[in-house]
Amino acid sequence: MSFPHIIRSAIRSTSSKIALLARSTTPFTNRSFCSSFESEKNSTAPSEASYYHLSGGPSHMRAAVFWEPGKPLTFEDFHMPRPKANEVLIKTKACGVCHSDLHVIKGELPFASPCVVGHEITGEVVEHGQLSDSKIIERFPVGSQVVGAFIMPCGSCSFCSKGQDDLCEDFFAYNRAKGTLYDGETRLFLRNSGKPVYMYSMGGLAEYCVVPAHALAVLPNSLPYTESAILGCAVFTAYGAMAHAAEVRPGDAIAVIGIGGVGSSLNTGGTLYV
Template sequence: PSTIGKSFLYIIVIKCKAAVLWELNQPFSIEEIEVAPPKAKEVRIKILATGICRTDDHVIKGAIVSKFPVIVGHEATGVVESIGEGVTTVKPGDKVIPLFVPQCRECNACRNPEGNLCIRSDITGCGVLADGTTRFMCKGKPVYHFMNTSTFTEYTVVDESSVAKIDAAAPAEKVCLIGCGFSTGYGAAIKTGKVTPGSTCAVFGLGGVGLSVIMGCKSAGASRIIGIDLNKDKFEKALALGATECISPKDFTKPISEVLSEMTGDTVKYTFEVIGRLETMVRVKIQEATKYQALDLHKLKPIFHIKISKSDFSSVIFLVCVGFLAKKKFDLDQLISHVLPFKKINEGFELLYSGQSIRTVLTF
């Protein structure tokens, strides 16, 4: 039992449904799991909605290291169910977004206004919380966490530094996108790229993050935004969100870099690679914004005389996005192509693989 004011709150183990990934290249298995109470400085959250992101698929395919079995998922909205001793920033009943990039507010990265990769980030795939243990059990076996969040479950436990309170009125199925995809793309244009008014931008890849980049470029005042994708079905949405024109490499015999040069007279100032393919990044010669690449892109700088930056989710731009959403400065509905019940998670990933979805949101 833990004391809150003069009342007693008995925090117990919760049994609930979760999508467990037992091994590589396997579908998710909906299982009954046990979720332990939060320990000191931890928060237990009831998940309301969670988005399907390509990063989650990287675990399935082995592109991101993880221990198995594991509960992935990192883009979500939930409500605080209970808190551990010493938690001061949230309370039961608060609507929150889990942060896969924590904010301890104490390490050098957190204290640096230009930094965001907190020392508590689980980028090595250790799969446990701060005390070195997991809060999940299934069939008598421990199940590992993913990126401090694990949102493909009805309940999860996170460190207090991995959760941010949001407005109670924020629609769960929309605001969950701010937990990763939208903030990553929008922040690439606004914070990392610092797109300037009147500039010309090129965006390679028109998925959820790429479209969010376009929204950021438009917000920054870019006068020309060129969307590039093999899938022409994505062009209509890109144009609706702010792209001034869209092209497909399939329509040209020459390299797309030459096509862009001829189209713009070499005036493209910002180029965003939002596909994550090594060959695309090597050919794109200006500004890239992607995740999880082993290539040392800075070795290209003396060759191309360019600025190369990596853009990932930033808790700073996250807060900006939450504020902008409350003021209705952008419409996240445009990024949500499918809403499915949580039990249809495997169907949601099939939509991702087929290219039919921009963002699929699972609801509980």
């Protein structure tokens, strides 16, 4: 089952819970990176996309860079990343910090460095890459509010063609093995030196990020950016655990051991895939 289909199911099942969490006195901001940039969805201010195109777009941005295990991340200036065909430039509104990111930062999960981590994102579409498919542009028009998947399917490999996006050949061959997108190149370059910086998924701990279009789903206006960021990771993973690993069926009783991001998603969204 494709990522957008899973996310639509998750949104239908969890939208009321997410809305309640947004009004809760226990904030989720400890998981959010971009809170200082985040605008409220009900604001009367112009959208980020409108400003981006009226101003011609900024020439640079900032992102948090992981250099090597044991050293703190640093904020660095980057040239504005540019999407290529069938890729989308997103103005990041929120990005969670997953334990997978921490594994990379601690050196427990080998990955190309320096890199920008962060793969639980929500944001606003501000630009499409040149020569992008017209259907993609129609599906995600500029100004759309979207959520991204931590596994970014290419949409064309043998696994993606069978609906097994989580096994995408290009994602693991290029992004996880090399820290790039599917042309073998990163989209991140330091402003002061022009040196490349690798991408853990889309490199979401940044003001802007480039995401393959097949890794996006539209986020309803009724859902807040911050609380929705985990839809493309923890909720996505919980779905796989229930539907495929455990093969949970309607009426089954389940025990959830460990209430972290994935466990909490299992606990609150146990029926989202049926």
